[in-house]
Amino acid sequence: MKNVKKITRALTFILLLSTGFLFAQDRAINANQLPRTAKNFIAGNFKGIAVGSVIEDREIYGVDEYKVYLSNGTKIEFDSKGNWKEVDGKHQKLPYGFIPAGIRNYVAKSFPNTYVIKIEKERWSYKAELSNGVDLKFDKDGNFNRIDD
Template identity: 50%
Template sequence: MKNILSIVLLGLSAFTFAQDQMISFNQLPQKGQKFINTYFNSKNVSAVTLDKDYFSKDYEVILKNGTKIEFDGSGNWTEVDGKRNTIPTGFAPDKIVAYVKKSFPQTSIIKIEKNKYSYEVELSNGLDIDFDGKGNFVKIDD
């Protein structure tokens, strides 16, 4: 019984101590800094936060236009959300960009999320499109 109680308390303390911390752009991992400089320009960075707990850490960058970019603990992008604004697509898989251009030529990508085995893309017309980890079309969610 003592062991179970200890495990529960440890789990609760992990949530208690997890918190967002404001950091400088220079404290973002190098991969994340390079990503921002390549696709967005670091002069447009408004805020950088570190979400750290016992098991992981993630970073969030907010740009002056409201765009939100999330990175994992190594600085790999996991989500780019333009908040209804078009985002650059140079970092997205070519198959995804080509599919969107061909199938929805009057739209643009406003959000892309990279999961372990898939991508989720939101278009300016409100459609959500799912792709597999290789960038192949899976389905459209409206």
């Protein structure tokens, strides 16, 4: 009897896990299907750079995020509402228009011959990677916190 219960529990767990994977899927979409906020972000900051592909990351409860790959190699992650979460230039200089002024100013003053190649917006902070390999942490207002290891 104990073995039957264990087997039933194991099968139920496997069934629930596999059902979650069926509903949580990535799928390719057209760039026109992105939220307006994301489309405006791309048009305003990456003018003249074509969108190569867009992946919609769906979870059981709906869209979790969008991953946009530009023709120049840049990868942009957006949340479900189209707000940017991460921009990775793949070692290329990122446009500064969307980067908070505090971060731009700190980088220009403290690391004059470098530029931001990747930036991540976290809940309470920002993380920026510079062209020289240095990772910097900033608070939500763009004030420098520390060099990140």
